[in-house]
Amino acid sequence: MTSRPVLTLIAAVSADGFISTGTGVPWHLPRDKEHFRRITRGQWLLLGRRTYEEMTGWFEDHHPLILTRSPVYVPPAGEIVSSVAEALMVAAAGGARELFVCGGGEAYAAAMPSADRLILTHVDSLLGSGVPFPTVNSAEWLQTSRQDFQADSTHAQALYFATYERLKPPAQPPGGAL
Numbered sequence: 001m002t003s004r005p006v007l008t009l010i011a012a013v014s015a016d017g018f019i020s021t022g023t024g025v026p027w028h029l030p031r032d033k034e035h036f037r038r039i040t041r042g043q044w045l046l047l048g049r050r051t052y053e054e055m056t057g058w059f060e061d062h063h064p065l066i067l068t069r070s071p072v073y074v075p076p077a078g079e080i081v082s083s084v085a086e087a088l089m090v091a092a093a094g095g096a097r098e099l100f101v102c103g104g105g106e107a108y109a110a111a112m113p114s115a116d117r118l119i120l121t122h123v124d125s126l127l128g129s130g131v132p133f134p135t136v137n138s139a140e141w142l143q144t145s146r147q148d149f150q151a152d153s154t155h156a157q158a159l160y161f162a163t164y165e166r167l168k169p170p171a172q173p174p175g176g177a178l
């Protein structure tokens with residue numbers, strides 16, 4: 001039997017919860033780019049069709065899956081899927097142990113209910129409006145790592161990298177609930 005890959009959302013999020021103003025990512029943070037590239041190198045990725053088109057030409061040794069409702073969309077690289085469940089099945093069949101959801105907002109929203117792990121870059125910036133990242137309910141997630149960086153000559157904003165693991169609900173006692 002093929003087991004389901006770990007489903008990880010990887011995103012850079014402003015302090016007020018947005019990933020974009022609606023016209024691309026609004027900050028220039030080489031440290032975050034390097035972090036994203038290092039983690040996703042050679043991995044199975046799930047991207048909303050809009051984000052995929054913004055990232056055209058970026059894919060090298062990755063396995064991109066493109067989330068779209070169009071059955072006739074032909075991506076220059078990778079293959080299309082019509083749901084997160086299908087993406088997990090395709091990635092599992094390809095031998096993936098982890099599937100990284102790389103945005104954008106609609107793709108994160110579709111994947112959040114099934115997510116096991118979040119890798120977030122928290123950017124010290126207020127956007128006010130734009131494309132939101134789904135709410136992270138602190139009762140459901142445990143922060144397992146955090147690494148802080150101050151603003152500097154090449155980073156206008158301070159940021160921190162954080163990883164969160166979903167807290168599993170306690171197993172039912174044998175015989176089910178009382």
Ligand SMILES: NC(=O)c1ccc[n+]([C@@H]2O[C@H](COP(=O)([O-])OP(=O)(O)OC[C@H]3O[C@@H](n4cnc5c(N)ncnc54)[C@H](OP(=O)(O)O)[C@@H]3O)[C@@H](O)[C@H]2O)c1
Pocket residue numbers: 010011012013018019020021022023024025047048049050051052054067068069070073081082083102103104105106107108110131
């Ligand atoms: N800060 C970050 O970490 C980060 C990361 C990635 C992207 N972004 C930003 O996010 C923005 C784009 O986000 P977005 O929400 O507009 O678009 P998106 O999630 O990238 O793509 C939306 C498209 O995905 C498909 N889709 C969405 N939900 C679906 C579902 N449940 N089933 C099947 N297909 C589905 C649809 O494609 P079709 O129309 O083809 O059917 C939809 O138009 C950009 O500004 C980008 O720069 C930020």
